[in-house]
Amino acid sequence: MKVYTEEKYTDCAQIKKRIKNLRVGRQVIKTPKVSVVIPAFNIALFVKETLDSVFAQTYNNFEVILVNDGSTDTKDLESALGSYFDRIVYAEQENLGASQARNTAICLAHGEYLAFLDGDDIWLPNFLLAQVESLEKDDLDMIYCDAELFGEPLFEGEKYTKTSPSTGAVTTETLISAQCNVITSGTLLRKDWVVRLNMFDTELPRMQDFDLWYRLAKNGARIGYQTAVLVKYRVRLNSLSGTNVERSFRNIRALNVIREKYGLNERENQVWNKQMLIYKAEYELEQGKFSLTNGDFAEAQAHIAKANKYFRKPKLFLIMVLLKISPKLTLRLFKKLRPAEFSFIAPQKS
DSSP states (O other): OOOOOBOOGGGHHHHGGGEEEEEEOTTSOSSOSEEEEEEESSOTTTHHHHHHHHTTOSOOOEEEEEEEESOTTHHHHHHHHGGGGGGSEEEEEOSOOHHHHHHHHHHHOOOSEEEEOOTTOEEOTTHHHHHHHHHHHTTOSEEEEEEEEESSTTTTTOBGGGTSOBOSOOOHHHHHTTSBOOOGGGEEEEHHHHHHHOOOBTTOTTTHHHHHHHHHHHTTOOEEEEEEEEEEEEOOTTSTTOOHHHHHHHHHHHHHHHHHHHOOOHHHHHHHHHHHHHHHHHHHHHHHHHHHHTTOHHHHHHHHHHHHHHHOOHHHHHHHHHHHHOHHHHHHHHHHHOGGGGGGTSOOOO
8 A cells, every 4th residue: 555644643743843923812712622723825815704704603612723824815814814813823834735734723723623614615603513513412523514605606506415415324435436525614523533543644735635534434433414504615716626627637536545545345446446437437528528618629529438438428429429510519509508617627727
């Protein structure tokens, strides 16, 4: 198995040395039940709304730890934090990525529970109360919930579980098969699990959260979820979630990583093989859409044909026929019928 780099809780003394600036507000609770972990990178436009939602919670036994991960908008970020400085723990470090930012926050945390929140998402007022009560009532080690999407017309108002459902028990197999999908900003976790099993993997900038949930399930953590919508998840083209092509590739990468890193038993391997076929077909389909929008019609047809070897959908077959007969008409129809999708098709430019 390949060795990856998870930061250990026992290394927190060293991890804290990367903090360049630390401010602890006078109103921060000294012995909180929950530590709210917020990584911040270039989210000055959204962070006030995020913190407004945290401090509007009906549950108030929490501390907030916000880690500025080398933002280029630090001046605007600190201006947006404004009066909240007196109510939060604020740490600033060089840009190291979300894994290290969250790990820094965990090392500063005093709570029994960790609640993860991205700096551009929003909690509904009953998020913490509902999650703490449900976790304790059901004797869980981790719990997550559903979310409403906002921020982009293509997804506005949809539930997270529309395309990323959770059904049945959360196990290694249901995580591999995407039968259960965890949204990070909706997650509450007992801190002692990351103390024992290590924190986020620093080599995984785009899937460190999935890796941690899988590691927890692999080691016997009891994970559950609520079907209630308790979070508003902001969809942004320039966020870590990326474009459709990037997200499809990340799914393939995630499966490869967990097999390399943890190894699979016979049943997990069966599920893995089946899910990999799905992810590869989805990747070909998104590549086909990308090629179509770029006017690479032959390449688009080739990608869609590969995708349809798995999906076998009449709609995809029709698109392939149209691409042969009139590729430019196909592109015009796609632009007319799916205008909002275009911003999420092409890979981000570096």
